[in-house]
Amino acid sequence: MNELLQLARDALLFKHETYVEHTARADALKRGLTLLVLVTLLAGVISLVVNVVNGMRPTDFDANMQEFEQSLQTFFNNAGPFLNLPPDLKRGFREGLKAARPGIEIGARIAELPTPLPRPVGVLLSNLGAFLSLPFSRLAGWVGYGIWVMLAAKLMGGRATAAQTLGATALYAVPHALDILGPVPCLGGLLGLVATVWGIAIYVKALSVANEFTIGRAIVATLLPALVIVLLSGLGLLALLVVGLAAG
Amino acid sequence: MKALIRLAWEALFLREDPYAEMRDSSNAVLRGLGIVVLIAVAVALVGLVGTALEWATTPDLREMQETVWQGLQKMEWYQDLEGIPEIRQQFDWGWQIFPRLFGAPNVGTAALRIVLLPLRLALTWGLYGLVAYLFARLLGGQGNLGQTLGCTALAAAPQLLNLASFFPYIIVGGVVGTWTLLCRYVALKTCHRLRWGRALAATLLPYVLLAVFVSLFSCLIGAAASLIIGGGTSR
Numbered sequence: 001m002n003e004l005l006q007l008a009r010d011a012l013l014f015k016h017e018t019y020v021e022h023t024a025r026a027d028a029l030k031r032g033l034t035l036l037v038l039v040t041l042l043a044g045v046i047s048l049v050v051n052v053v054n055g056m057r058p059t060d061f062d063a064n065m066q067e068f069e070q071s072l073q074t075f076f077n078n079a080g081p082f083l084n085l086p087p088d089l090k091r092g093f094r095e096g097l098k099a100a101r102p103g104i105e106i107g108a109r110i111a112e113l114p115t116p117l118p119r120p121v122g123v124l125l126s127n128l129g130a131f132l133s134l135p136f137s138r139l140a141g142w143v144g145y146g147i148w149v150m151l152a153a154k155l156m157g158g159r160a161t162a163a164q165t166l167g168a169t170a171l172y173a174v175p176h177a178l179d180i181l182g183p184v185p186c187l188g189g190l191l192g193l194v195a196t197v198w199g200i201a202i203y204v205k206a207l208s209v210a211n212e213f214t215i216g217r218a219i220v221a222t223l224l225p226a227l228v229i230v231l232l233s234g235l236g237l238l239a240l241l242v243v244g245l246a247a248g
Numbered sequence: 249m250k251a252l253i254r255l256a257w258e259a260l261f262l263r264e265d266p267y268a269e270m271r272d273s274s275n276a277v278l279r280g281l282g283i284v285v286l287i288a289v290a291v292a293l294v295g296l297v298g299t300a301l302e303w304a305t306t307p308d309l310r311e312m313q314e315t316v317w318q319g320l321q322k323m324e325w326y327q328d329l330e331g332i333p334e335i336r337q338q339f340d341w342g343w344q345i346f347p348r349l350f351g352a353p354n355v356g357t358a359a360l361r362i363v364l365l366p367l368r369l370a371l372t373w374g375l376y377g378l379v380a381y382l383f384a385r386l387l388g389g390q391g392n393l394g395q396t397l398g399c400t401a402l403a404a405a406p407q408l409l410n411l412a413s414f415f416p417y418i419i420v421g422g423v424v425g426t427w428t429l430l431c432r433y434v435a436l437k438t439c440h441r442l443r444w445g446r447a448l449a450a451t452l453l454p455y456v457l458l459a460v461f462v463s464l465f466s467c468l469i470g471a472a473a474s475l476i477i478g479g480g481t482s483r
Contacts, residue, residue, distance in 0.1 A: 029261045099324070106319035113307030113315065122305030129417025136409070140423040147426065154444055162430055163262035 004035055011171040011202055019209040022168065029163045032170025036142070037135040043179035048131040050183060055123035061108040065101065072097070138173065148225035149207065156221055158211030168206035172199040252283050259402035262430060267399050267438035271391060276398025284373050284404045288366035291407055292358075294414045299358035302416035306353055313343050353416075373401055376454055380436055384450040389440025399439035403431035 010018035022028055076090050115122050143166070150158075150165050160168070175198035182188040200222070208218035258266040270276050317339060320326055329335050348354065374397070381389075381396040391399070406427035412418050429451065437447035 026263065027261070029263075033261075102319055102323045105322075106316055109315045109319065110307060110312055113311050115307050116304040117301075125301060125305055125415070126417045129415055129419075132412060132415055133417075133419040133421075136412070136418075136420050136423055140421050140426065143423055143426045143430070147430070151448075161262070161264075162434060166262070166430075 004031065004038070007031065007171075008035055008039075008174045008177075011174050011206075012198070014202070014205055016209070019168065019171075019206055022171070023160070023164050023206075023210045025167075028167030029170070030167075032167040033139075036138065036170045036173040039173045039177050040135040040138045041131070042177055043182070044131050044134045046180055046183055048127055051127045051130070052124055055127060056120055059108065059111070061105060064108075065104070069097065138176075142170070142173070145225060148228075149221055152221040152224040153207060153211045153213075153218075156211075156213065156217050158207075158213060158221070160210035160212075164210045165207065168210040169203050171206050172203040174202065175199045249282075249286065252279060252286060255279075256283050256287060256402060256405045256408065259431060259434075260405040260408060260427075262434050264434060264438045267402055267435050270398040270402055271395045271439045273398060276401075277394045280373070280377075280398040280401025281370065283401050284369050285366045287404050287407045288369040289362060291410045291413070292361040292365040294411050295361060296355070296358045298413045298416045298418070299353045300355055302353040303355050305416065309343075309347055309352060312347075313340075316343075369404055369407065373397070373404060376400060376432070379454040379457060380432070380450055383453040384436050384440040384442065384447075387440075387442060387446040387450050389436070389442055389446075389450065391439040391441075395439050396436070399435035400432060403428055403435050405431055 007018065007022060011022075022031065025031065072093065076085065076093075079085070146166055146169060149169070150160075150162060153160065153165065158165075175195040178191040178195040179188075181191050204215060204218045204222050207221060208215050211218070211221075255266045255269065270279065273279055317336075320339070377397040377400040378393070380400060381391070381393050384391065384396065406424045409420055409424050409427070412420055433447055433451040436442065436450045437444065440447070440450070442450060
């Protein structure tokens with residue numbers, strides 16, 4: 001554990017020799033994955049506790065709806081003069097809420113139905129399930145994008161194996177420990193942005209070390225898949241536009 | 249059994265050693281089959297526990313159905329549908345399908361997976377291994393069919409991630425499929441001693457072939473259906 005903490009700290013500080021040692025290890029991917037999973041779970045702990053506590057509270061549907069409507073009214077009263085919201089928008093919000101009310105009520109009534117195990121067990125298990133799903137969600141994004149980055153790196157002369165590239169780039173998750181403060185209004189979003197930028201910088205550094213090429217090449221290999229996706233999406237939209245125009 | 253579990257666990261981390269060990273094994277196919285079946289049975293058993301827990305914390309589907317029906321009747325747009333006599337029948341029919349589509353826990357189906365999952369994984373492994381072997385050989389690979397099957401069996405290792413479904417409500421998602429692809433790449437590269445580009449081609453070509461087959465099959469089904477329907481209406 002101490003070794004992992006040391007690795008995390010040095011990765012955050014961009015210590016070159018740490019990246020080299022980590023990538024050269026036979027268990028680089030195992031260590032990288034362990035860090036990624038631990039950091040993701042750590043970042044979700046506060047949300048888990050908040051959600052479990054909220055879920056355990058007895059719910060009063062009408063009181064909750066009233067509270068929500070009042071907070072919406074307060075928002076319009078306070079933000080209205082600054083945002084210059086048109087009256088139609090306010091009316092639209094209220095009408096939309098009124099139309100959605102029966103649907104929300106169905107959900108609330110279902111949540112009150114009896115279950116074979118006591119309700120608190122269900123609340124705990126469903127929130128635990130969502131919490132434990134977080135690392136899988138991060139893994140899917142990281143591996144899904146990483147495959148294309150690996151291909152780009154290989155085409156640019158990279159020397160790393162799949163295990164080395166993934167093991168090294170898994171360190172990008174370390175700054176996301178800051179996401180633990182995600183539920184804090186304003187500060188959470190700001191720290192999330194810092195973690196994202198810091199994570200991308202670590203990703204580029206790790207890719208450069210693993211593949212033994214320059215930071216410039218690593219930046220290109222990291223961004224290339226995103227650029228291709230943007231380009232293909234643009235072309236797709238253009239094609240749709242042309243087809244739409246041709247169809248009149 | 250312990251040795252097989254160790255091999256699959258190490259293969260998960262994309263190291264070439266377990267794949268090389270499998271390639272050099274005298275009974276690679278049998279060991280491969282053992283790994284696939286072992287992983288599939290373990291995942292299905294664990295999944296059964298998770299599904300049972302999810303079922304035990306979910307309200308009865310019939311009670312949910314009645315609650316939804318009562319809620320729908322309170323909606324404004326329902327007044328327009330009230331005159332249609334079949335509306336309740338259609339709602340009941342939809343209720344037979346949609347909850348299952350959206351993952352309502354079914355202990356019976358989860359229990360059936362103890363038999364079906366090993367069969368499905370073994371079939372997929374055999375078919376992929378065979379086709380990948382042909383492409384790898386065409387691309388200059390040196391491994392034989394038994395070695396290929398042994399190594400590609402280790403690519404079932406990412407299914408171990410599904411052991412997390414012991415916990416109800418967990419979503420493992422698409423990472424298993426992507427990770428399997430990576431394991432298959434390492435398996436073919438190691439087994440056939442291919443360079444990365446050729447190994448990548450040998451890994452992806454079976455998927456391309458499958459996509460072509462599915463497209464052709466869909467076209468054939470579509471053509472047959474239009475012939476039957478078209479033929480029927482023309483008379």
